[in-house]
Amino acid sequence: EIVLTQSPGTLSLSPGERATLSCRASQTISNNYLAWYQRKPGQAPRLLIYGASSRATGIPDRFSGSGSGTDFTLTITRLEPEDFAVYYCQHYGSSLTLTFGGGTKVEIK
């Protein structure tokens, strides 16, 4: 079973700043089946990135994903007020079960 470790746990930034979130897998993720989700209280989980670097439908281009193998990164180039949330990476594959990282909270500094 792949374990995903996200860092940092919390990122304190100001609007307009750049956010860089890391996700490290305990073993190589094949086919780059790595996704990033945004979660806000009371709202549906929102898929941002899949395939490590493909933006989901309707996601602004300030969100980008990169990486391969075991190391992946989500970058938000210029934080907007609505971007302050918790971000999770997820490994998806043929298994029906869900494997998420522990999350990174991006909070207003």
Place this chain on the structure above:
Amino acid sequence: EVQLVESGGGLAQPGGSLRLSCAASGFTFSSYGMNWVRQAPGTGLEWVSYISGNGNTIYYADSVKGRFTISRDNAENSLYLQMNSLRDEDTALYYCARDRFSGYGSPRLRDYWGQGTLVTVSS
């Protein structure tokens, strides 16, 4: 715009039943596999059940097998979860989620999620 709206949650006694619904819009519902996923307080997301677009393929997590039944009505663009013999540990926020890809061997990427409906099992 893709929308998934869950309903039917509430308070149930241990051993009781509830039926959850998920109303889908903004896409061709019958073309997509659908899932129920739950999150108990203080825990992570747990996949509960899957049904294929035509309803012919169904899977359950071991924790709910024999107690929960997933179904869909493609004419009504609706997904359902019949929950029987409820236990305290079924208390959770229940989400419906769409599978992005279909077909045998496709990766299980859930691209759209509803906001969830809360199920509380307590005497």
